[in-house]
Amino acid sequence: xxxxTQPPSMDCAEGRAAxxxxxxxxxxxxxxxxxxxxxxxxxxxxIIHGLKNNETNEMASLIIxxxxxxxxxxxxxxxxxxxxxxxxxxxxxxxxxQNFVFGPGTRLSVLP
Amino acid sequence: xxxxxxxPKYLVTQMGNDKSIxxxxxxxxxxxxxxxxxxxxxxxxxxSYNNKELIINETVPNRFSPKSPDxxxxxxxxxxxxxxxxxxYFCASSLSDRESYTFGSGTRLxxx
Numbered sequence: 393x394x395x396x397t398q399p400p401s402m403d404c405a406e407g408r409a410a411x412x413x414x415x416x417x418x419x420x421x422x423x424x425x426x427x428x429x430x431x432x433x434x435x436x437x438x439i440i441h442g443l444k445n446n447e448t449n450e451m452a453s454l455i456i457x458x459x460x461x462x463x464x465x466x467x468x469x470x471x472x473x474x475x476x477x478x479x480x481x482x483x484x485x486x487x488x489x490q491n492f493v494f495g496p497g498t499r500l501s502v503l504p
Numbered sequence: 505x506x507x508x509x510x511x512p513k514y515l516v517t518q519m520g521n522d523k524s525i526x527x528x529x530x531x532x533x534x535x536x537x538x539x540x541x542x543x544x545x546x547x548x549x550x551x552s553y554n555n556k557e558l559i560i561n562e563t564v565p566n567r568f569s570p571k572s573p574d575x576x577x578x579x580x581x582x583x584x585x586x587x588x589x590x591x592x593y594f595c596a597s598s599l600s601d602r603e604s605y606t607f608g609s610g611t612r613l614x615x616x
Contacts, residue, residue, distance in 0.1 A: 426604065435508075435594050435607030436547065477545070485602070491537065492605060494547035 414480030527595030536578035
């Protein structure tokens, strides 16, 4: 079962930053926070992951609170092509056979 | 070049038939997976497999069986198809079971 809580949907204006929150209050010290997204009719796409430090790559930034109980995925300049369902997932860094468990995610709609 | 490719993209078949979905990855990954996304859009792991171990989600009926002729392929065989098997099936792969997954574009199976 998913161990994260996300809002079911959000809107964002094109060109603005999209900030997608995720609560993971029961996260343990050895669990990473991962973000994937699924654009309509496509397979999920990996975006970013982090343990406790903030992370940035060419797609997004990940801000993790100091207590690690929540995080925010930031798409700095959202485009229409960023409309998708975004999944926040926690998974052990040691895995031991633990697969990615996808919850319902947040449906982000980028509006023109 | 598609990293994880699935064929066919669409499959319509009658109840009771046996069908296969093929998956190939050209990433040199060691572990491959099958996920099922039902009409409610929840993604659920079915199998994970590397050259050492097959891990089966206990909720998957034994009519479903993965076959791996080599490290780059993990095909999904389904016997005695039922209406409830209608879904989108996604193949994925990862460098190891600790890394992020790369997903294929999915196979939409419709059982009539």
